[in-house]
Amino acid sequence: MISQWCKNNGIQMPDHSVQYLNDEGLTEGDRDLFLSLLEKMSSSTLSDQKVAARELRLLTKKMPSFRALFGESSDAIPQLLHPLSQSNNSINVHPNLQEDIITTLLNLSIHDNNKKLVAETPKVIPLLVDALKSGTIETRSNAAAALFTLSALDSNKELIGKSGAIKPLVELLDEGNPVAMKDVASALFSLCIIHDNKARAVRDGAVRAILKKIMSNVHVDELLAILAMLSNNQRAVEEMGDLGAVPCLLNIIRESSCARSKENCIAVLYTICYCDRTKWKTIRDEEKTYGTVSQLAQNGTARAKRKANGILDRLNRAVNLTHTA
Template sequence: MQTYDRRYIAEWFSAGNQMCPQTQQVLLNTTLIPNLLIRSLIAEWCTENGFALSPLENQEEDHICNSEQRTFDEIFNKITSSSNSTERKQAIKGLRLLTKRSSEFRAVLEERPDSISQMTFARFSNPGLQNDPQVVEDMVTIILNFSLHDSNKKIIGDDPEAIPFLIWALKSGDMGSRSNSAAAIFTLSALDSNKEKIGELGAIEPLIDLLEHGSIIAKKDAASAIFNLCMLHENRSIATRSGIVDVAIRAIGDQSLVEEFLAILALLSSNYDMVELMIEFGGATCMLQAMRESECKRSKENAAVVLFSICMYNRAKLKEIEADENTNGSLASLAQNGTPRARRKAAAILEMMKKTKTMHMHNRHSSC
């Protein structure tokens, strides 16, 4: 376990990074856990060396919080109560800008946990807002901005309207709304409880559609969201039924978001049924191509992980892999120069090929 300054590691994850800055390993869970031991050691050192945390800092934070709450209440009253659609739209836009610029402002949701439900109700109850694509995008982005604040993730997940609204926007919004909805789902899925709700409510299929047909930014947001959601075993089955394997293998063959798709397939490759689908869609050939052509060590590693699973579940594929290895030597190269995990997987595949070849030779001699 690595320890980081909370503010900076939270910004690292909020930017879409899914790996540890120190070890570069893909993280199974990006939920932040306070290091109470380090905190107590720092407090002890401060006491022994005559330093103290100024209580004025906490008072200043409380003052800022109260100021933000007043501003929030003023804007939110316009969103929910104004009879003027233009004023409501301006208030929604203002809330979007404030939640983007101010991390302190995002914390207001802790004191106003039902705000998202009220905001979505205000939209649906006003014909001037209901079908306005800019209002939809602004509201989706407000939820995204709020979700960047760690303690808000559970609040938003528990809100009965928030995730359904994001999924509706993911299906029906313009590209900006769909992309930001995918980004919000990604940040919310840091919590396992949210992963389950998001999967059950039907987000995975429209995410895969966005992954296939969206803009490049939208595709990256969708890929990050799907990867996080597939940390939960139940969501892997949903993703597979929704066509993720076919979409991923075709995209890798087209050199599109190769790193992201290989990470998703590596995550899925522990399941027999999913590996069978990978084989059906030409996964072995695709992984060999990725190992040859990718310049990213992590992509080569994930390709080796998938290829190893293919060999474990279907030994008949070893002949095809051996033919490619005799021509290109990709596995031998990876066994020497890859990441530690890639070296293990590549060496294991080479060993399987060697054993299979020895067994065939023994069978031929025995038959004579």
């Protein structure tokens, strides 16, 4: 059909066959296009940079083979970043250009073989951190998503934590823009798997920001998972108690239908109960009125049952000691 159309319209078809370079289906034309787009990223003309960045964003979204191409040359990622690297301030970068470059980094980071290369390329993580603070909300959300995908490697978790990324992630969470919330929560959860990043998150205000959202009924299930992860940090536990976490968590156990959320709630309460005797009265009063912890000890997940029974044992021993005295 194409040949007939060309013939009818006086257009001569090329007579050479397409040469494929590898099993992923890349052609010579694809590779030439890739190299020409990277060259345009180093152009002094903004319009050239914008066209090239948008094309690279679309190609790396649709074609895994283009993501792989970035791993074949140590110069490819620096060339992609050239417009951002040249600017002293992200405010001076065209917002659409910044969004397309950051989104391309996200697309590249999805490719497993790229994760180490992307994270360890100088300026990548600092530019992602910078993008968390400025630009369109899409840019900020995709920067968080890129940090999440890169953090699949433990070595990258440490690198990202040391870069100062956690504080702007917490600030973006605190802002509460619905476009960014899931990506930010995912990034924080993944990063806080390692001990040092838990301490950084607590220091940077994560407990307050998370509880604020949970109390506003925003992304409760996801944020409870992070809160439970932070609950083995002493300072975090103290903050939870001071910020009214106990009645909030008991209410979620009572009202929620999500077994995993109930499990995370009771895990946090278990830690608070063992660290802060002043919260025992609140839990005991809840137990007298609703039997919340007892019900979870009977009907929760295996872990939730263990934690709930641990709290009940603690409270019962305290009552018995008082009676003995």
